[in-house]
Amino acid sequence: MDGKQTAVSRRGFLETASSASLAGLLGSAVPARADLGSDRKIRIGVVGGGFGASFQWHLDPNCIVQAVSDLRTDRRAHLQRVYQCERAYESLEQLVLDPQIDAVAVFTGAPDHARHTIECLKHDKHAMVAVPACLTLDEAALLKETAEQTGLKYMMAETSYYRTPTIFARELWADGVFGDFLYSEVEYYHHASKEIGTSSLWWYEGERTWRYAFPPMLYVTHSSGFHVGVTRERYTHVSALGWGPDHEAYRDNAYDNPFNNMVGLFKTDRGNISRCNVCWHLHAAGERAQWLGQFASLYMSSRSGQPFVLQRQGHPEIRSEPDYTPLLPEPMRVGGGHGGSHPFLTHEFIAALVQDRQPAIDIYESLAMTVPGIVANESARRGGEQLKVPCFDPASA
DSSP: OOOOEEOOOHHHHHHHSSSSOOTTOOSSSSOOOSOOSOOOOEEEEEEOSSGGGGSOGGGOTTEEEEEEEOSSHHHHHHHHHHHTOOOEESSHHHHTTOTTOOEEEEOOOGGGHHHHHHHHHHTTOEEEEOSOSOSSHHHHHHHHHHHHHHOOOEEEOOGGGGSHHHHHHHHHHHTTTTOSEEEEEEEEEEOOOSSTTOOGGGEETTEEOTTTTOOGGGGTHHHHHHHHHHHOOOEEEEEEEEEOOSOGGGTSOTTOOOOSEEEEEEEETTSOEEEEEEESSSSOEEEEEEEEESSEEEEOOOTTSOOOEEEETTSOEEOSOOOOGGGSOGGGOSOOHHHHHHHHHHHHHHHHHHTTSOOSSOHHHHHHHHHHHHHHHHHHHTTSOOEEOOOOSOTTO
């Protein structure tokens, strides 16, 4: 490296990034445009007053929050305050019966995602659903079948997909800046607590929640989304290892899961390799990725001190992250959770419905991010045996 550093705007970089201009590569690579050219209003129901209250439905010019729901009274009230919505239901099953609702944002517990998604689709509601899409291969098959039969829009709310470095990497990949894509390292760390088994996420009023000893690789999408969400490749094989403590939580749990940390080595349909970590009990936090290609490498910033940097052969380093917020409607340029991804996820789903197109993270991309973790979990249980990852793309693909 020559030590040179260059800070440029996103447009400035796109104009100089390669011999071929990237100016026209704003289709699937980056979020929907701010102005959709339509005054249509999508009437959405929001279910889940924890994580579900952190999205910007009420700020999207093309969206109205028609109703909210949560099993807990306090969380229903919280949703009503956040979204200034009078109509509230005690359950998702009641909300989907409302004929005035076009779509449902589902932010319930992970074990319920597949069931709740199917409930929405069968009641003629489009659905955006928190990660993961499902927990078993049977659920994956049923989700795909239901989405295809109903023809309704499905989107998984994978936050890694709309982190700024991921959007940028997607643009670079689309223009071939990486060359032959060789290797990625994708990581998700969620340190549950210092003392295993005592996390507040694991308990509610003295009862275990779904998060109690939840297998890390069943929550793989914050990691896999960094690779699949950039290249649209499919993970085809995996060998995974897990480890865990001699602790009651990992001897007795609903998932028969002995692991609190997992690492998987994935092979893709293009022959590339992705090393994927999902860990609950390391002194680490957050999501991180690095994409190492033949002619360029891109590194996300991280708590370790690694700065954001793009390195290319024969070019000065780029150390300033692009700014994609102008692609959001002005009222939605408010930042958001998970690296500012929430407004982009919100707007992409609404834009897909207004424009009558598939959302960027449709049923096929969602399963391509989710299913590898299901298989990796099984690989770890078999001591690292390499297993084939089934593909849930359309039969004609």
